[in-house]
Amino acid sequence: MVNGIVFYGIPGLLAIMGLVILLQRENLIKMLIGLSVMETGVNLFIVGTNDVLKGTAPIIEEGFRIYCDPIPQALVLTAIVIGVATTALGLALVIRIYEKKGGISIKDIKEMKW
Amino acid sequence: MVSPTLLLASLLSFAFLSGLIGIRFKRGVAYILPIVFAVTLGLLIYMSRGVLDGGFLQGFTGGERPPYSINLVLTPFSLLILFLVHTLSFLLSIHLLIRGVPEPATKFVPLFILNILGVSSIILTGDLFNLFVFLEILSISSVSLIGFMRDGKGLEGGLKYLIVGGVGSSLYLLAVIILYKYTGTLNMADVGMRIGEVPEGMRRFVMLLIIAGLGVEAEIFPFNMWVPDAYQGADTRVTTLLASITSKAGMFGLVRVLFTVLGAGMNILLYLGVITFVISELMALKTKNIKRVLAYSSMGQAGLAMIAFGINTAASIAAGMLLMINHAVSKFVMFGSIEVLTDRFGLDDIKGIGLKSPVPAWSFLLATLSLLGFPFFIGFWVKLNLIFSLKPYLLVPVLLIFAVEIAYYTRILWTMFSGEAKMGKTLAGSSAVLLIGVVIVIALAFVYPYILNLSVKGTSELLFRGLYIYRVLGGGL
Amino acid sequence: MMVNQGSILIFTTFILAGLLTYFLARVSKMSGRIGGALTGLFSIIFVYLFFHIYSLPGVQNLMFLLIGLVYVSSLFLLVSKETPPIQYLLFSGAAGSTFAFINGLDFITAFIFLELSTVFVFLSIVSGDRKKGGFLYLLFNGTGGLLFLYLLYFIYMKTGRFDYSAIAFLKPDEKILALTIGFLTFAIKMGTMPFHIWQPYAYRDADNGITVFLSGAISKIGVFGAFLMVFLQGSSFRISGNVYAYLGVITAVLAGLYALLQEDAKRLLAYSSLSQLGYVVIGLGLANSLSISGAILHAVSHGIFESLLFLVVGAVYIRTKTTDLNKLGGLITYMPISFIALLFGIIATSGIPPTIGFPSKWMLYHALVINGDPVLLSLTFLASILAFLYSFRLVYSIFLGPYTLKEKVGEAPFPALAGMVFFLLPLLILGLFPGLVLKFIELPVVRFGLPDFSFTPATLKTPLATVNFLTVGVVFIAWFVVAILVYAFAGRSRWLPVKNNYTAAEAIEDERILHYTGDFYRFIRRDMNFLLRHSIQRFYRRLFNLFGVIGDGISRIYTGDVRTYVYFILLFILIVLFKIKGGFPCLW
Structure with a gap:
C-alpha cells in the first residue's frame, strides 16, 4: 500500500496538479508550467514502475541480487529531454506571441475559432 | 539487402547537412530538398523488391534480433504509405523550389526534412517507445513549421498544437509504460504476443490512452480541435505539407498500435470515425474560411479512413488505405492551388480567383472531383470500395454526409469561378507540379487494380496480428 | 464487380475519337472541324456496326438509335462554329458514357457511366464562359449518383448480384424501396420537378452543341433508367405508380408555366424540355402497356423535337451572338430554313400532326382517359395549352415581328442546316408512321399486361378510337397548303415601320422593346405570383x-x-x- 502511494499516488497527483494548472490558468507561461509539471508526473511514474525497494544497479556479480530494471531509467532520460525541448519551443512561441500581441494571456490566442 | 535504417539515416544526415550548408549558401540550400527525396525514393524502390511480394524487411540495432534490439520494419502497408509520403514530399519540394520556400530557408529546409523523418520513422518503427520519440520529433518540427511565419495566427495555431499534442503524447507515454510494466518489453511484436499478460481492464484502459494520445495526431474527433486552427494559421505551403503528408503518420501509428499491438479497439475507432466524419463535414459546410474548410474536410476524410479501418474486414481496410492515398494526393493539389491562387482566404476573398489563373484553379477543381469520388479519378474506386465494405446501418449517414461534402465543395468552386476577382496574386507558369498531382490521381484510376492488389497485401498484416508478430520475431526472412 | 466490356470499349472508342479531335483542333481550327465531324461519324458507325447494336432488344435499341441521331446532329452544330478544342473531347466523353450506359445491363456499369456522364457534362459546362449551371448540375447529379449508390449497395446486399434482373429476387416491399430510390435518381437526371433547379441554368450555360445533346440524349439516360425501374417491377409497380404520375403532371404544368416567363430562348427551351419530360413520367407512372408505349414514344419525339429546337436556337446564336428573346426578332427574312425547322419543332412540341408529337400525345391522352383520373387528365390538358403558349412566344420573338438587330445576318451554317434536316426527316416520317417506333416497344410492354392496342406502321387502334396517322397528316398538310394559298392570294396585310404601330410616328426613346411579344406574358407573372413565389x-x-x-x-x-x-x-x-x-x- 505504501509502495502504491509512493510510486503511483504521488506521480499521479503531480500529473493531475499539472493538468489542473494547465486548465485553470490564463497565463500562457503558467499553462506551459502546468504542462511541464504534468510531464514530470508521468516521468516520475515511469521511474516508479520500477517499484523495487532497496534495489541496486543491474550488475551480474555476486551480491547484486535485488536490482532495478534499467530500461525505465533510460526511457525517462529520453522523455525528460523531449519534455525540455517541448517546453523550450513553447516558451519561444510565447515570446513571439508577446512581441506580436503585447500579452501572454490565453485571450491573445483565441482569434481563430469555429 | 539494404536496411530500412538507411532511409532514416539519410534523412537525418541530410537534415544536419542542410543546416551546415545553410551557413554558407543561404539561398541555395533549398535545392537540397528534391535531392533528398530523390535519394529516399530510390532507396524505397530498392528496398521494395522483397516487400512487394508480401515479405517484411527489418533493420536491427546491435546485431540482435528483436525483442533484444530496437527494430525497424518495412511491411507492405508501410511501404505503400511511405512511398506515398516520399513521392508527395518530392513533388512538394519541387513545387516549393518553383514557388520559393518560406524564408529563412536555412531553417525551413532542416525542419521540413525532420518532419518527413518523423513521418517515415513512425511508419517504420517497430518499437513502442521509439514511436513516442518520433511522435515528438514530428510534433516539434510541425509546431515550428506552423509558427514559422511569425504572424499572430501561425503562432497561435502552433501553440495550440503544442499544448494539445503535449497532453496527447503524455497520455501515450503513460500507456507505453503501463504496457512495459506488465509485459516487460517495448517491442511492438513482443508486446503484441504477450498482450494476454495484461489484465483485461488494464488493457482497455491502455487502449483508451493510446486512442487519446495518438488520436491527436490522427485527427479524430475529440482530439482534433487543434487541426483547423493550426491549418488556418500556418503558412499555406506548410499546411500543404501537414494536410497531405504529416497527417498520414498519425493515422498509421494509431492503426499500427491498435491492430498489431493491442488487437482491440476497432469498435471505438469505428464510432469515433463516424462522429468525426459527421461533425467535421457539417462544420465544413458552415465555415467561411477556405483553409479552414479544407482542414475540416481533411478531418472528415481522416474520420472516413478510421471508419474503414474500424470495420476491420479485408475489403474495408484496403479501402481505407486507398482513401489515405486519394486524400493525400488530392489535398496536396488543393492546398497547393490555394497557395498559388490567393493569400487571403475568406469566402469573399476567393471570389473569381479561378478565372484569373486557370491552371491552379483547374487543378483544384479536378482534385476536388477526385476527393468527392467521381470517376476518371482514383477517388471513384475509393468511394465504391468504401461503400461496399460499409455496414448497412452506416450507409445512410455516410451517403448523407457525402452529399453535404458535394454541397460545400460545389459552393467553394462556384465562388472561385464566378464574379469579379477582388485581388489576388497573379503568378503564371508556376503551378506545373500541381498538374502532376492531378495526373497522378487520374493515372492511379487506371492502374487501380494494381493499387488495390497492393493494399490487399497490406491488409493481411493488420487482419492477422500473428503474421506480423511471427515475421518480426523470427519466423520471417 | 465486373464492368460490361462492351460498354468500356464503346466509351474508349469515343474518348479516343475525342482526343484525336482535340489534337487536330489544336493544330488548326479547320482541321479540328473536319476531323471532329469525321471522327465522330466514324466512331458512331464503328460502334453501331462492331457491337451489333441493331440486334439489341427493344427499348435499348431504340434509345441507341435516338441518341445516335442526337449525337450526330449536335456534332454538326459543334463543328459549324468556333468550338474550343477541349469541348470536342468532353462532348465525346459525355456521348461515350451515354452510349455505354445504355449498353451496359448491370448496375455497376450503369453507375460508373452515370457518374462519368455527370463529370463530363460538368466539366464541359464549367469550361465555358458561364459556369453557374455546371455547378448546379454537379450538385444535383452528384447527389443523384449517391442515391444510385445506395440502390447498388441495397441490391447487392440483398441478392449478391449486380445485374438488373437481381431486382426480381427482392421481396415486394424491398422492391418498392429499391424502385423509389432508383426512380428518384433518374428523376434527378431527367430534372423532374422537385429536382429541376439545375436544368434551366445548365441548358443555358452549356455550349450550344452540348445543350442539344444534354436535352436530347443525356436526359434519355434518365428516361431509360426510369423505364428500367418500372420495367423491372412489372405490374407490381402500379401500387405506387400514381404518385409518380402526379410528379410528372406537376412537372409538366409548372415547367410550362415557368417557360412562359423566360426571357432567354435557351432557358425557355429548358423549361419546355422539362415540361415534355413530365409527360414521359406521367406515362411511366400509369404503368399500363398503352401509357408506357406512349411514354417511350414521347421520349423519342421529345429527343427529336427538343434537339431540333435547341439546334435552331444554337444556329441563331452562331449568327446573332444572343439568345435573349427581347433582342431578337424578324429573323425570318435572313434565316428562312431555320425558321421552317423551328416551326416544325414547335408544331411537334404542341402535339399537332403531321409531326411525331401528335401520335405520342395521342397515346398518352388515351391512356389517361382510360385511367379515368379527372385531375390528372385536366392538368395534362392544361400543360398542353401552356405548350401552345410558350411555343408561340418562341417562334414569334425570334423569327417574326420587326427585325431588331443592327446588321444583316446570314442563314445558319451548312452543318447546322444538315443537322436540322437530320431531325426534320424523322420528325415528319415518324409522325406519319409512328408504328415504326412502336415496333421496338411491342415486346417489352407485354410485361405490363397484354397490350390493349394494336398498330400498323400508320394506324393505331386503342379501346377508344382508331386513327390513321397518314390520313390525318395528309389532311393537315393539305389545310396548311390551302391556308398559305389563301394568305398569298387573298391576304390583306400591309407592311408598316414598327414605330408607326406604337407611337403614331412620334419620336420615342430607343430603349423600349417594341417587339410585339416583348414581356408578352407579364400578366401571368402578375396573376400567378402567389404560386411562383413559393419557389x-x-x-x-x-x-x-x-x-x-x-x-x-x-x-x-x-x-x-x-x-x-x-x-x-x-x-x-x-x-x-x-x-x-x-x-x-x-x-x-
Whole structure:
C-alpha cells in the first residue's frame, strides 16, 4: 500500500496538479508550467514502475541480487529531454506571441475559432 | 539487402547537412530538398523488391534480433504509405523550389526534412517507445513549421498544437509504460504476443490512452480541435505539407498500435470515425474560411479512413488505405492551388480567383472531383470500395454526409469561378507540379487494380496480428 | 464487380475519337472541324456496326438509335462554329458514357457511366464562359449518383448480384424501396420537378452543341433508367405508380408555366424540355402497356423535337451572338430554313400532326382517359395549352415581328442546316408512321399486361378510337397548303415601320422593346405570383441553411480556447472509463 502511494499516488497527483494548472490558468507561461509539471508526473511514474525497494544497479556479480530494471531509467532520460525541448519551443512561441500581441494571456490566442 | 535504417539515416544526415550548408549558401540550400527525396525514393524502390511480394524487411540495432534490439520494419502497408509520403514530399519540394520556400530557408529546409523523418520513422518503427520519440520529433518540427511565419495566427495555431499534442503524447507515454510494466518489453511484436499478460481492464484502459494520445495526431474527433486552427494559421505551403503528408503518420501509428499491438479497439475507432466524419463535414459546410474548410474536410476524410479501418474486414481496410492515398494526393493539389491562387482566404476573398489563373484553379477543381469520388479519378474506386465494405446501418449517414461534402465543395468552386476577382496574386507558369498531382490521381484510376492488389497485401498484416508478430520475431526472412 | 466490356470499349472508342479531335483542333481550327465531324461519324458507325447494336432488344435499341441521331446532329452544330478544342473531347466523353450506359445491363456499369456522364457534362459546362449551371448540375447529379449508390449497395446486399434482373429476387416491399430510390435518381437526371433547379441554368450555360445533346440524349439516360425501374417491377409497380404520375403532371404544368416567363430562348427551351419530360413520367407512372408505349414514344419525339429546337436556337446564336428573346426578332427574312425547322419543332412540341408529337400525345391522352383520373387528365390538358403558349412566344420573338438587330445576318451554317434536316426527316416520317417506333416497344410492354392496342406502321387502334396517322397528316398538310394559298392570294396585310404601330410616328426613346411579344406574358407573372413565389429553390436554400445551422450549433465545440481542447480529451477518457468494467482497480 505504501509502495502504491509512493510510486503511483504521488506521480499521479503531480500529473493531475499539472493538468489542473494547465486548465485553470490564463497565463500562457503558467499553462506551459502546468504542462511541464504534468510531464514530470508521468516521468516520475515511469521511474516508479520500477517499484523495487532497496534495489541496486543491474550488475551480474555476486551480491547484486535485488536490482532495478534499467530500461525505465533510460526511457525517462529520453522523455525528460523531449519534455525540455517541448517546453523550450513553447516558451519561444510565447515570446513571439508577446512581441506580436503585447500579452501572454490565453485571450491573445483565441482569434481563430469555429 | 539494404536496411530500412538507411532511409532514416539519410534523412537525418541530410537534415544536419542542410543546416551546415545553410551557413554558407543561404539561398541555395533549398535545392537540397528534391535531392533528398530523390535519394529516399530510390532507396524505397530498392528496398521494395522483397516487400512487394508480401515479405517484411527489418533493420536491427546491435546485431540482435528483436525483442533484444530496437527494430525497424518495412511491411507492405508501410511501404505503400511511405512511398506515398516520399513521392508527395518530392513533388512538394519541387513545387516549393518553383514557388520559393518560406524564408529563412536555412531553417525551413532542416525542419521540413525532420518532419518527413518523423513521418517515415513512425511508419517504420517497430518499437513502442521509439514511436513516442518520433511522435515528438514530428510534433516539434510541425509546431515550428506552423509558427514559422511569425504572424499572430501561425503562432497561435502552433501553440495550440503544442499544448494539445503535449497532453496527447503524455497520455501515450503513460500507456507505453503501463504496457512495459506488465509485459516487460517495448517491442511492438513482443508486446503484441504477450498482450494476454495484461489484465483485461488494464488493457482497455491502455487502449483508451493510446486512442487519446495518438488520436491527436490522427485527427479524430475529440482530439482534433487543434487541426483547423493550426491549418488556418500556418503558412499555406506548410499546411500543404501537414494536410497531405504529416497527417498520414498519425493515422498509421494509431492503426499500427491498435491492430498489431493491442488487437482491440476497432469498435471505438469505428464510432469515433463516424462522429468525426459527421461533425467535421457539417462544420465544413458552415465555415467561411477556405483553409479552414479544407482542414475540416481533411478531418472528415481522416474520420472516413478510421471508419474503414474500424470495420476491420479485408475489403474495408484496403479501402481505407486507398482513401489515405486519394486524400493525400488530392489535398496536396488543393492546398497547393490555394497557395498559388490567393493569400487571403475568406469566402469573399476567393471570389473569381479561378478565372484569373486557370491552371491552379483547374487543378483544384479536378482534385476536388477526385476527393468527392467521381470517376476518371482514383477517388471513384475509393468511394465504391468504401461503400461496399460499409455496414448497412452506416450507409445512410455516410451517403448523407457525402452529399453535404458535394454541397460545400460545389459552393467553394462556384465562388472561385464566378464574379469579379477582388485581388489576388497573379503568378503564371508556376503551378506545373500541381498538374502532376492531378495526373497522378487520374493515372492511379487506371492502374487501380494494381493499387488495390497492393493494399490487399497490406491488409493481411493488420487482419492477422500473428503474421506480423511471427515475421518480426523470427519466423520471417 | 465486373464492368460490361462492351460498354468500356464503346466509351474508349469515343474518348479516343475525342482526343484525336482535340489534337487536330489544336493544330488548326479547320482541321479540328473536319476531323471532329469525321471522327465522330466514324466512331458512331464503328460502334453501331462492331457491337451489333441493331440486334439489341427493344427499348435499348431504340434509345441507341435516338441518341445516335442526337449525337450526330449536335456534332454538326459543334463543328459549324468556333468550338474550343477541349469541348470536342468532353462532348465525346459525355456521348461515350451515354452510349455505354445504355449498353451496359448491370448496375455497376450503369453507375460508373452515370457518374462519368455527370463529370463530363460538368466539366464541359464549367469550361465555358458561364459556369453557374455546371455547378448546379454537379450538385444535383452528384447527389443523384449517391442515391444510385445506395440502390447498388441495397441490391447487392440483398441478392449478391449486380445485374438488373437481381431486382426480381427482392421481396415486394424491398422492391418498392429499391424502385423509389432508383426512380428518384433518374428523376434527378431527367430534372423532374422537385429536382429541376439545375436544368434551366445548365441548358443555358452549356455550349450550344452540348445543350442539344444534354436535352436530347443525356436526359434519355434518365428516361431509360426510369423505364428500367418500372420495367423491372412489372405490374407490381402500379401500387405506387400514381404518385409518380402526379410528379410528372406537376412537372409538366409548372415547367410550362415557368417557360412562359423566360426571357432567354435557351432557358425557355429548358423549361419546355422539362415540361415534355413530365409527360414521359406521367406515362411511366400509369404503368399500363398503352401509357408506357406512349411514354417511350414521347421520349423519342421529345429527343427529336427538343434537339431540333435547341439546334435552331444554337444556329441563331452562331449568327446573332444572343439568345435573349427581347433582342431578337424578324429573323425570318435572313434565316428562312431555320425558321421552317423551328416551326416544325414547335408544331411537334404542341402535339399537332403531321409531326411525331401528335401520335405520342395521342397515346398518352388515351391512356389517361382510360385511367379515368379527372385531375390528372385536366392538368395534362392544361400543360398542353401552356405548350401552345410558350411555343408561340418562341417562334414569334425570334423569327417574326420587326427585325431588331443592327446588321444583316446570314442563314445558319451548312452543318447546322444538315443537322436540322437530320431531325426534320424523322420528325415528319415518324409522325406519319409512328408504328415504326412502336415496333421496338411491342415486346417489352407485354410485361405490363397484354397490350390493349394494336398498330400498323400508320394506324393505331386503342379501346377508344382508331386513327390513321397518314390520313390525318395528309389532311393537315393539305389545310396548311390551302391556308398559305389563301394568305398569298387573298391576304390583306400591309407592311408598316414598327414605330408607326406604337407611337403614331412620334419620336420615342430607343430603349423600349417594341417587339410585339416583348414581356408578352407579364400578366401571368402578375396573376400567378402567389404560386411562383413559393419557389422550390428557396426550399433547397433553406435545407442548405438548416445543415449550416446544425454545423453552427456543433461549431460551438471548437471554441478556439486551447483549454477546451484539453478538456475534451479528458472528457472522452472519463466517459469511456465508466464503460470499462473493473478498470480503476487494476491500477493498483
